[in-house]
Amino acid sequence: MEQVDKNSEQKEQERxxxxxxxxLDPVGWDAITEACERxxxxxxxxxxxxTIIRWRLGGNDPLDGISIYEGEGYWHFxxxxxxxxxxxxxxxxxxxxxxxxFTFKLKKDQYEDTEAEIKCxxxxxxMLARLTFIEGEIFKPYEYLYSGxxxxxxxxxxxxxxxxxxxxxxxxxxxxxxxGKVSFVELIGVTNNELLAIIDKQLTVKELYEKLxxxxxxxxxxxxV
Numbered sequence: 001m002e003q004v005d006k007n008s009e010q011k012e013q014e015r016x017x018x019x020x021x022x023x024l025d026p027v028g029w030d031a032i033t034e035a036c037e038r039x040x041x042x043x044x045x046x047x048x049x050x051t052i053i054r055w056r057l058g059g060n061d062p063l064d065g066i067s068i069y070e071g072e073g074y075w076h077f078x079x080x081x082x083x084x085x086x087x088x089x090x091x092x093x094x095x096x097x098x099x100x101x102f103t104f105k106l107k108k109d110q111y112e113d114t115e116a117e118i119k120c121x122x123x124x125x126x127m128l129a130r131l132t133f134i135e136g137e138i139f140k141p142y143e144y145l146y147s148g149x150x151x152x153x154x155x156x157x158x159x160x161x162x163x164x165x166x167x168x169x170x171x172x173x174x175x176x177x178x179x180g181k182v183s184f185v186e187l188i189g190v191t192n193n194e195l196l197a198i199i200d201k202q203l204t205v206k207e208l209y210e211k212l213x214x215x216x217x218x219x220x221x222x223x224x225v
Contacts, residue, residue, distance in 0.1 A: 026085060032177075035173075046067045046069045048068070050064065051063060060126075061129075063079050073107060074106060074107050074108055076171075077106070078103050079129065081101075081129060084179040090180075095181055104217065107217060109219065113155065116155045117155055128145075142167065144163065144198050144199075145164040149192075150192050161189035161190065161217060164189055165205045165209060168183065169186040187217075193225050208224070
């Protein structure tokens with residue numbers, strides 16, 4: 001993952017350099033930030049991981065950046081790059097890019113290395129974005145992501161959480177940008193047994209979400225099935 005944590009001044013400088021060299025207006029980027037700041041009005045400088053080499057310049061990471069806001073007991077990850085952040089390129093005027101951005105909420109907990117866990121989630125979000133950029137995979141709410149992986153998604157691979165379900169982010173509603181609409185698809189970490197129960201039609205994604213009672217992923221919770 002070729003990403004680096006940057007403060008607000010570094011982010012502004014990097015973005016200004018990109019815009020100056022390419023004559024781009026960050027209307028899509030700004031629209032996402034404005035939506036986040038409506039929820040977190042006091043967080044003008046969230047932790048942010050920016051991509052060193054952009055995808056269009058031959059880099060490995062499709063997302064231009066990932067911001068992490070601090071919620072009540074969790075970190076709220078928001079991606080930049082699945083929608084059109086700068087100029088309008090796609091033919092569909094109603095939808096911005098792929099029409100979505102990812103979000104994820106990780107419970108704040110006693111981690112051996114918190115920074116490593118945050119970077120790990122950023123890597124997963126980039127991996128999923130790669131599926132969209134390369135294979136055209138569009139992620140919608142109330143789907144499940146199952147790869148057959150039985151190790152945890154955390155850095156130590158000790159967690160019961162092995163995959164994801166998706167929901168519409170209850171905080172970040174769909175927005176209209178100058179480049180079209182953008183929906184925020186939230187990933188929730190779930191266990192292998194829970195995913196198998198969905199595959200076996202023992203319950204639906206919506207039913208599992210209701211049983212969870214929260215959209216915050218906890219690495220230390222037990223399986224509900």
